Amino acid sequence: MNKNIILYAAILIFGVAAPFVFPAFKVQLSILCILIILAITWNVQGGEMGYNTFGNILFYGLGMYLCASVQVGMFFPLAEWTEGGGEKTFVHTPAQFFQGFAVGLAVAAVVPAIIAGLIGYSILGLRGHYFAICTLGLGVAAGEISGGIEIIGAGQGFTTPPFPNVDRLEARGEFFYFCSFIVLVFTFLAVKAIYSTRFKLVLNAIRDNEDKAEAMGIQTMKYKIIGWMISAFFCGLAGGIMGGLVGYIDSTDVAFDGREMGVFMVLMAILGGKGTLWGPVIGATLFHIFKEGFWTFFLGWQYVALGVLIVVIVIYFPEGIMGWLREKYPERFGEVVDEADRKAQVTLK
Amino acid sequence: MLTLQAVLDGLLLGILFALIAYGMALQWGVMNIINIAQGDLVILGGYIAYFMYLYGIHPAWGVIVSPIIMYFVGVIIYKLVINKVVDRDLFISILATFGISILFMQLMNFAFGADVVLANSGYGTTMLFDNSVTLPNSKIFSAFISIVFAIGLVIYMKKSKLGRAIRATAQNARAAKILGVDTEKVYAATFGINAALCGVAGALISITFTIHPYMGLPYTIRSFMIVIVAGLGNLPGVAMSGMGLGVFEEFADYILGTEFRIGSVFLLLVLILVYRRFKLSKKREYLK
Numbered sequence: 001m002n003k004n005i006i007l008y009a010a011i012l013i014f015g016v017a018a019p020f021v022f023p024a025f026k027v028q029l030s031i032l033c034i035l036i037i038l039a040i041t042w043n044v045q046g047g048e049m050g051y052n053t054f055g056n057i058l059f060y061g062l063g064m065y066l067c068a069s070v071q072v073g074m075f076f077p078l079a080e081w082t083e084g085g086g087e088k089t090f091v092h093t094p095a096q097f098f099q100g101f102a103v104g105l106a107v108a109a110v111v112p113a114i115i116a117g118l119i120g121y122s123i124l125g126l127r128g129h130y131f132a133i134c135t136l137g138l139g140v141a142a143g144e145i146s147g148g149i150e151i152i153g154a155g156q157g158f159t160t161p162p163f164p165n166v167d168r169l170e171a172r173g174e175f176f177y178f179c180s181f182i183v184l185v186f187t188f189l190a191v192k193a194i195y196s197t198r199f200k201l202v203l204n205a206i207r208d209n210e211d212k213a214e215a216m217g218i219q220t221m222k223y224k225i226i227g228w229m230i231s232a233f234f235c236g237l238a239g240g241i242m243g244g245l246v247g248y249i250d251s252t253d254v255a256f257d258g259r260e261m262g263v264f265m266v267l268m269a270i271l272g273g274k275g276t277l278w279g280p281v282i283g284a285t286l287f288h289i290f291k292e293g294f295w296t297f298f299l300g301w302q303y304v305a306l307g308v309l310i311v312v313i314v315i316y317f318p319e320g321i322m323g324w325l326r327e328k329y330p331e332r333f334g335e336v337v338d339e340a341d342r343k344a345q346v347t348l349k
Numbered sequence: 350m351l352t353l354q355a356v357l358d359g360l361l362l363g364i365l366f367a368l369i370a371y372g373m374a375l376q377w378g379v380m381n382i383i384n385i386a387q388g389d390l391v392i393l394g395g396y397i398a399y400f401m402y403l404y405g406i407h408p409a410w411g412v413i414v415s416p417i418i419m420y421f422v423g424v425i426i427y428k429l430v431i432n433k434v435v436d437r438d439l440f441i442s443i444l445a446t447f448g449i450s451i452l453f454m455q456l457m458n459f460a461f462g463a464d465v466v467l468a469n470s471g472y473g474t475t476m477l478f479d480n481s482v483t484l485p486n487s488k489i490f491s492a493f494i495s496i497v498f499a500i501g502l503v504i505y506m507k508k509s510k511l512g513r514a515i516r517a518t519a520q521n522a523r524a525a526k527i528l529g530v531d532t533e534k535v536y537a538a539t540f541g542i543n544a545a546l547c548g549v550a551g552a553l554i555s556i557t558f559t560i561h562p563y564m565g566l567p568y569t570i571r572s573f574m575i576v577i578v579a580g581l582g583n584l585p586g587v588a589m590s591g592m593g594l595g596v597f598e599e600f601a602d603y604i605l606g607t608e609f610r611i612g613s614v615f616l617l618l619v620l621i622l623v624y625r626r627f628k629l630s631k632k633r634e635y636l637k
Contacts, residue, residue, distance in 0.1 A: 052440045052443075122623040122626065122627070123619075123623065125623075125626040125627070125630055125635065126622055126623075126626050126635070126636055127635050127636065127637075128439060128440070128637075129383055129439040129440060129443055130577075130622055130626075130636045132440055132443055133383070133443070133570075133573055133618070133622075134618070134619055134622045134623075136570075137570060137615040137616070137618040137619045137622075138615075138619055140566065140570075140611075140612075140615045141612050141613075141615035141616045141619065143612075144608075144609070144611045144612030144615065145609065145612040145616075147608065147612075148606070148608040148609050148612070259451065263447065263451070266444065270444075301455075301459075303451055303452070303454065303455035303458075304452055304455045304456060304459075306448075306451055306452075307448045307449065307450075307451040307452025307453075307454075307455065308448070308452060309448075310444065310445070310447065310448030310451065311430055311445050311448040311449060311452070314434070314441055314444045314445045314448065315430065315433045315434060315441075315445060318437075318441060
């Protein structure tokens with residue numbers, strides 16, 4: 001237990017100090033926080049519940065659009081803003097900016113969760129690959145449709161309110177970094193708390209055998225919907241912050257970017273290890289380091305590398321890092337290993 | 350008359366979709382794999398025909414050349430990736446083929462550029478009903494070729510030795526293995542035939558419509574949708590639901606506007622799945 005507290009304290013101190021120690025990497029660190037949030041939320045669904053989704057990008061993009069729309073719409077007419085060059089004619093005062101951002105984030109978290117609850121009953125009745133393809137369809141459809149809606153900028157995109165002029169030059173990066181870091185800590189603690197309750201066991205029961213879980217008297221649908229709502233809540237928050245950080249929202253390239261973010265979150269969770277608390281965190285960190293460190297070497301071949309990476313991870317590494325560690329050191333994961341039993345084990349080929 | 354135009358366009362388009370869906374149903378039924386890269390194979394087949402057109406060969410010959418090349422592409426993909434995911438969880442195969450899809454998309458983007466292209470067949474158009482309905486001859490040609498290939502494949506599956514082996518493997522892979530069928534070879538051939546069908550469809554699409562490296566995913570979703578509506582192994586059903594989808598798309602295009610066309614296809618998929626789910630849940634079952 002003591003070791004854990006030291007570990008958490010070290011991470012917390014690192015997180016708080018990071019933007020001052022590495023001022024040049026503030027944006028990268030913020031994106032890392034967002035990626036970890038997305039991986040953790042995907043894991044609630046895909047790892048613990050066994051409902052592999054490609055559609056959490058829907059909530060991420062929704063959160064992004066909602067946060068920016070609320071932030072603008074609270075003070076200025078939204079239609080004129082997106083008409084073109086709204087950020088030049090209307091200027092947020094600092095107070096307006098932060099007020100709008102706070103309300104926007106709240107909306108960006110709550111509305112996707114409500115939507116997840118509403119569509120949950122229909123969509124979560126599907127299982128396995130039907131669920132995966134259905135959510136893939138939802139994500140792409142959302143991108144295509146939002147690209148045709150005029151008030152949120154349609155095809156030409158939506159410029160989020162620029163950061164107001166305050167005296168500190170570094171203020172923008174620090175603001176968004178601490179936003180994402182605080183949300184990350186909040187997400188992690190919330191998910192950790194959830195994982196220590198009966199709720200997680202129910203999710204695992206659904207993953208392992210849904211029919212049996214139902215036969216045992218668990219109302220699986222209720223738990224599945226709640227699980228999805230939790231995912232949607234944090235995805236929306238992450239999307240809202242990312243919208244402000246990027247500063248520009250495009251329907252298919254930034255918000256509902258199934259080809260990047262939508263795949264990244266699955267990949268990160270699988271790389272780290274599905275169904276573990278730390279797996280997605282480790283997976284996302286490694287993935288981000290790999291991506292940022294080597295992306296520039298590929299120069300234009302990034303997506304080729306991404307495709308190869310997906311295939312390699314999925315085929316040769318489906319259990320992820322945590323799964324590999326678990327196989328190697330089962331004692332450290334609280335599994336009781338009988339020495340005689342392990343020796344007697346014969347690998348069947 | 351615009352209604353009639355949309356219906357005829359949709360029917361001719363739907364036959365093409367049905368051809369792609371037939372490949373998907375074949376490979377899904379035999380190997381239990383959902384191939385997300387299906388659409389990208391179609392687009393790759395289209396580029397083969399387009400290149401023949403660029404080098405001065407009539408693109409209609411692509412219908413012969415493209416499936417031959419695509420067959421080998423399919424076998425190579427099978428040997429490199431698919432044979433490692435055949436017996437695994439379906440989600441693994443979805444994700445692996447998703448990776449292939451991204452890979453293909455980007456490689457095609459490099460090799461052929463990001464422009465929307467089409468291979469001009471120069472077939473002219475047919476006017477029907479006092480010039481109120483315009484049908485490009487290329488569409489009629491492509492529908493005809495699709496039907497020829499589909500019927501040819503059905504006969505091949507019924508009569509030939511390989512076709513029988515494929516059907517046996519689809520019924521029970523283990524029993525087929527015991528009786529001396531080399532299932533590994535059968536799987537490779539099945540994936541190759543699927544890719545070849547995609548090649549034919551792609552060549553026809555490049556003649557009739559346009560192709561673009563990023564246009565693959567909608568074709569995958571369409572064929573998936575057609576297969577789940579028709580059911581595996583129901584060939585007339587595949588043809589019918591393919592044409593139905595074609596007509597739906599033309600009307601969506603006509604009523605909602607072109608910018609919502611792809612979106613409506615994806616939404617229709619969600620709606621169909623949800624409808625099926627509610628219908629089955631009355632019997633306390635779920636889609637398997």
